[in-house]
Amino acid sequence: MTVRARWPVLLAAALLLVPTAAWAGSIAVIVNKSSSVEAISLAELRRIYQGQKTRWSDGATIMVVNRSAASAIRAAFYRLVHNADPEQEFYQKGSPIPFKTITQESDIATRRLVSRMPNAIGYVGAEQVDDTVKIVAIDGVRPAPDLQDAGVYPLRW
16 A cells, blocks of 8 residues: 555544644643632642642532552652652641542543542543543643643643
8 A cells, every 4th residue: 555545544543643642741630520610829739639728618628539659640740749759648737647539540530530529639641631520720821732831831741
């Protein structure tokens, strides 16, 4: 088969790669679609994942969804948000018991869980976001494809 005869197949394959390649390297912080949360600061995100902030502004308990300590995205998230090792444990003030999060094994599982829990917050590769969840702006910036947010969005790895 000549290149000319294969071009529709090659074009289709290239188009399938574009969404993933365009978003590569951005971690999207997500909440349930029904959440009123639109934006948080990086410092607030840090406090949520360290168990220092446990309630949303409406008083609802925040359900913190994390990835497994062995995942590359958790390593990047912990480095960017906490400047810490992905196995680092955090303690709530006055408690000898480590703060526990709900751990998921994949971006898809994380997204599904957040979409089903009204007060949940999680993080996934930006290419995994769909219309079942909402992306939260961090320090006023949302991840963007094609490196449009490079140097601005704080969760780019």
